[in-house]
Amino acid sequence: MSPVDTVDLDALARWVRAEGIGDEIGEVSALAGGTQNVVLRIELDGRPVVLRRPPEHPRPTSDRTIAREITVLGGLAGTDVPHPGLIAGCTDTSVLGVVFYLMELVDGVNPGEEVTAAQRGDAALRHGQGLAMARALARLGALDPAERGLDVLRKPGSFLAKQVPQWLRHLEGYREFPDWEPGGLPDVELVAGWLEEHRPPDAPPGVMHGDFHLNNVMLARAAPRVAAIVDWEMCTVGDPLLDLGWLMVTWPEEPRSMDVGGPLARLGGLPTRAELVAAYAGAGGREPAHVDWYTALAGFKLGIVLEGTWARASAGQAPPEIGQRLHDHAVGLLALAGRIARGRWSVLD
Known part of the structure; x- marks a missing residue:
């Protein structure tokens, strides 16, 4: 299964509207995905954001791990520690079947993968x-x-x-x-x-x-x-x-x-x-x-x-x-x- 296919986009759209953080889900593409976590680039009302969720076959600790990341990014908000900005997190697994969150897309490069x-x-x-x-x-x-x-x-x-x-x-x-x-x-x-x-x-x-x-x-x-x-x-x-x-x-x-x-x-x-x-x-x-x-x-x-x-x-x-x-x-x-x-x-x- 493609990483994109691990997310029910209709359910995600309903959730973002209910949360008041957006209306329309546009183009979706994979940034990363595999045995660790799935990371998707999503157009939300025309602006790029990032969705992070457990892998297609979650480990027993996967939801807890993603919930921890939600807690951490929320705690870092407003500090001078550089981090992806948290938009919203969802620990209700009835939405997508797993815990997930949306964060801001970071403008930068991972030095382990590329250089400018x-x-x-x-x-x-x-x-x-x-x-x-x-x-x-x-x-x-x-x-x-x-x-x-x-x-x-x-x-x-x-x-x-x-x-x-x-x-x-x-x-x-x-x-x-x-x-x-x-x-x-x-x-x-x-x-x-x-x-x-x-x-x-x-x-x-x-x-x-x-x-x-x-x-x-x-x-x-x-x-x-x-x-x-x-x-x-x-x-x-x-x-x-x-x-x-x-x-x-x-x-x-x-x-x-x-x-x-x-x-x-x-x-x-x-x-x-x-x-x-x-x-x-x-x-x-x-x-x-x-x-x-x-x-x-x-x-x-x-x-x-x-x-x-x-x-x-x-x-x-x-x-x-x-x-x-x-x-x-x-x-x-x-x-x-x-x-x-x-x-x-x-x-x-």
Whole structure:
């Protein structure tokens, strides 16, 4: 089924009229669609908007995930954090059969997919856009979750103390796939032990994106600016410095752990990790004294998450080529975390 065919346009038209946000649904085309979510460009009374809904075959958590995004985008409204503007969300599954929402169409480019002529020809622009990402992340982490109505995303207990045990249990759960080799990731126990031994004290809770890297932003076409941070499905309330660590471990600078940033990364001219950390701190971000620890935690967590596709592929439940690619990324992420744990590399080197 085409992504466009996953939406009953007559039902959608009735809903937008009932909500008072439009009258006529015009041309519809797919922006993205597949196993994660369906994203459609829709002409609403002649203006382009974006509809986001779960995939054709939703997972058990799909509606809850989209509802979380509605909550997050609503909470970000009126802040200086670049994000797609929420038009309206619908948690009544009787309308389209799933939770969905409409948001503003962002004028920008995803650096993991394309670059503009201005980006291609101007290294200073690319450098400035990288720094703008760090500053946008600092603004996100500075938000008060309770003030923005986002404290509902917070779970009780110490966020940092839960991380290593949680992700070790997650990794252990892959044993249900009989052909998965649990020894395929390097330095898991080493990194886990180092993270527990060097864990920083808990800080006041803040808003986290949860998956912040070059492929999850839209950059302005010809200005050193982030047009929007996108894909908020992993947003939570915890320690925002983990987002900074996530940016560090995925950043396309040697040593590299995975392939992120697409054509923009291949052009080069991006800031160093040390420059990103300085920009983050200078924009009011939290004190990054323990940035190596957060980078190691990000590599540990993301590596274990990506390994899940390899485990499923080993049981014939995911394409083997995708499983292998993500396993290679997981190995790179854990290897980089291992270097930090051994004292052989630092973000600020």
